[in-house]
Amino acid sequence: MKGTEKLTIKDVAKRSGFSVATVSAVINDVPIVSEKSKNKILQVIEEMGYRPNTIARSLKKSKTSTLAIIVKDITNPFYPELISGIEEVAWSKNYEVFLCNTENDIEKEKKYIDNLISKQVDGVFLSTSSLDRIVDYTVLSDSNIPYVFVNRKPNVLFDNEWFVGTDNYAAVQKAIRYIISKGIKDIAFYAGPQEYWTFNQRLLAFKETMEKEGLEVKDEWIFTREEFNEETGYNNTLKLIKDSKLPECIFCSSDPLAFGAYKALSENNIKVPDDMYLMGTDNNKFGELIGLSSIDMNNKQLGREAAEVLIDVLKNKETQKKNEIILPPELIIRSSC
Amino acid sequence: MKGTEKLTIKDVAKRSGFSVATVSAVINDVPIVSEKSKNKILQVIEEMGYRPNTIARSLKKSKTSTLAIIVKDITNPFYPELISGIEEVAWSKNYEVFLCNTENDIEKEKKYIDNLISKQVDGVFLSTSSLDRIVDYTVLSDSNIPYVFVNRKPNVLFDNEWFVGTDNYAAVQKAIRYIISKGIKDIAFYAGPQEYWTFNQRLLAFKETMEKEGLEVKDEWIFTREEFNEETGYNNTLKLIKDSKLPECIFCSSDPLAFGAYKALSENNIKVPDDMYLMGTDNNKFGELIGLSSIDMNNKQLGREAAEVLIDVLKNKETQKKNEIILPPELIIRSSC
DNA sequence: TAGATTTTTGTAACCCTTTACACAAAATTT
């Protein structure tokens, strides 16, 4: 049925001959309405094309069936997978989700959080946290909005905070051990920005694994530049090449870093894997193009789990699950090593 | 200020000694409150940490300051750029945006639209439309919710419908002319699914341009497979190779198609660009990895423009802008041709 | 068949804002 007039539950009540309370009960599946009445009401709803006004419902119930995900930069190929996992589960449990892209802007992030509180979202996914909590997320819990850190987390986790992530330490440990098992000893490490838990863990794992295996970690082979994009990988590699001695392998804490490295290597006629082993992290789907070995961090599943946890918290208020959930990564070996 | 008690405008009124009406006026910047009162109220708001309940406001105003974007699959690398453009402008004009991922499921898309109407979003971006309108979007306008098609559009545009897209026809025309200018005559065309406007336009442009240039279009060199992913590009190319005569160039209606083609070509020792020219479409940032020439469809700008149009419609109800906005694409030449 | 019990339905308050309108206070004019 067309028409721009707004239908309310009152209209349905009037047309069907029942009271608003009864209609409301039908809409909300409260099982106190006789089958006969229910059918009649449903039919009228169908006929009139009535859709409940969720806003009014939210106001009354103080629940909006809305979640939000805050990310730094959605064009980072890591996020779409994560988001699609979240969306999938959220959808299945009848939540809509706001997408908040902070563009690396702290003030924007803070304002987003304020807005989300105003908009009364039921819960929030945070994938922006640095180790030292530049942004104060507890304003959310002060407003009774639970949140879960996804992928990245702050140094310490408070009560009422959840974290779902992949085991970055194990990921790198596994990868490095694999590389070593190939007889490689000289490994350069592009570490990425150390204020983030993920990159922090990865570097830690590298150092400790090398040490355990009795191998030397050269300072000039560790690059902790601020970014983890292609450009940084490219520049790191040029610098590496300028040095007299090349390592046998470059391990990159992200795939874009590895792509940049690959480009620099190609340009300098250094063949992968013949002259140099190369490994990335995150298993970007385009890594296959250059046969890049990588570590699959299971991003979609990460999103799914995060959504399960958050919605669980929402439903039970006190969830049985533990505060931290760590998923296993998977080593993906292709031709680059 | 911490605490889980919910603050309302009444609390602010009581504490500040003014009425709710006055407080509300301050919050909404209605200039009828004296400077002195305003400051006092603002200070109390700050002190108490009061945040207006947007839900209640939305109910009263019948406006939610919320938009939604419906896409088919957010992991398609085309979308994040588009979305970030939309988000950027939406944010700057104080809108939040719902992300709706249909996973190519028509029923899910319909249900999403129903939900969005229930949630009273102010406007919607649609990037899912097939030429023949499988989904009925007019339920949105029936509910007074404007929408704009982004990138893809249906065959005919009704009144009250907007479209913002890139000029797909011109894009391919330009690319094909460039290729021809290089002395190439035999061009294979991976066309993608023809039920979508974008791919439809691209194929049309190919055929007409070739004809205008007096070149032959071989049926067996045109692949209109249902998908436009890597796999399809790979399979198309294997098939192509099996045929006795190879073309001199493969034009792909998407970059993933080109990536798949590249893989198949490499595996069969056909060198790009020496033995085969290759061109993609969409200028995926990882195309650079293999030196893929492509067409930049300006996705971020597309998103920005779409957001401008939609919000314009929202504000003015009748916008000055025309119903269709077509942005120019840009040819990106790299080593692959 | 009256009375008790169970099932179904209706009334009205509430959720938190916004805003039309009325009124009070202050400023200005006469």
Place this chain on the structure above:
DNA sequence: AAATTTTGTGTAAAGGGTTACAAAAATCTA
């Protein structure tokens, strides 16, 4: 100082649902 205008503030009614509670209707019991 009274009358008029301007400015600032308060009251109360929406907005569209949900839900506790009361009431009516239907069913059952003896």
